[in-house]
Amino acid sequence: MIELNNVSFIYEKKTVFDELNLSIENGQNVAIFGDNGSGKSTLCNIIAGLYPVETGTVIIDGKSIGYWRKNKIPKVGILFQNPDNQFIRYRVIDEIELTFKYITKERRLFKTPADVVNYFKLEDVKNRLINTLSGGEKQKLALACVLSYEPEYLILDEPFAHLDPVNEYLIREILRGFRDELTIIEVSQKESDFIFDRYIYLSDGKIIFNGDYNGFTEFRSDNYDTNEIINWLKTKGINLPSEVQSEMEIIKYIRENYA
Structure with missing residues (x-):
């Protein structure tokens, strides 16, 4: 379970969130909507532990997000709109191998880099430079790297914004295979044909709707x-x-x- 308790966050002297409260149950598929500047991406980065909060607490399964990061236990994975923001290495296989270097937890599905290559069908591109991949191939690689360390929560921060319908479909098909394993939080400005368990709407850093599909x-x-x-x-x-x-x-x- 994800819990944000009285979370306040200031960015460039502007208050983005003021005592925000939010909880997300395990196993839910949650959609977060809102206009530009409403705080959607900031919320993602706070949940993922990438942005420290001014006040309040971020609790994941009963412990602070800092505890999980300190112990190198990847509870939360995040897939950004621009996959280039996630890559550190130059070659595909090197990027995949990197996920096994720093995360030491026991894995159930992906025990070796080869398992990742095989599962995500990356054999044909594994030795290529990442900057030669298409946008869809890059996003697929980014997703493979995030899922390879088997997080329990996955944040999708508008990763489909620049993908054509075919590549969006292919990525969603991969995600469909993990629905029983993950709590998925998807951020978007546009409504999707995909039905979520829960819908959240942000406006100027405040939650103005939090409910099911019919209510949304x-x-x-x-x-x-x-x-x-x-x-x-x-x-x-x-x-x-x-x-x-x-x-x-x-x-x-x-x-x-x-x-």
């Missing part, structure tokens, strides 16, 4: 147009408070503060 469908129906209005107002330098969401609330706020 109703929420989007009620808020789609107002979200467009809110985004347009931002381009004009008008940033509405997060509690101002409905059309009537927006009109009232504009009248009281800008009329």
Whole structure:
């Protein structure tokens, strides 16, 4: 279980999260939506332990995220939008072997780099330079490296944003084989055809929806147009408070503060 308790985070002197609370149960497939700047990627990096919080705690299965990182136990894996951000080595096989160098936990499925190559069908590209791979091949390699150390939680930070439909389908097919093994948290700006157990919507660092598919469908129906209005107002330098969401609330706020 992932627990964020009263988490606050400041980036470049701007408060991104102020006492945020969130819990994600084991085995859930969770979708996180929100506009640009709403805090989606920051939330991912906090859960993965890549960003230290100002205050509050991040607990994974009863222990702090720092405990797991200190003991080199990879509880959380993260797949970024740009796979180049994840690569350290130049060749495909060297990148795969690197995941076995620093992670010493016993693995159930991938006991050797060869197991990874075989499972993800990377034999034809294993000796190639990573920078010669296509975008789909790079994302497949990045996913293979993340899954090779068998995390229990996987964060997908918009990894399909720049993939064509065919490559997105291939990556999702790989993930489908791990659904029973992982708690998956997928971040996106666009709605997917994939049905999740739970939907979270972020706006200006606050959770304004947290529920199931039916509830999310109703929420989007009620808020789609107002979200467009809110985004347009931002381009004009008008940033509405997060509690101002409905059309009537927006009109009232504009009248009281800008009329």
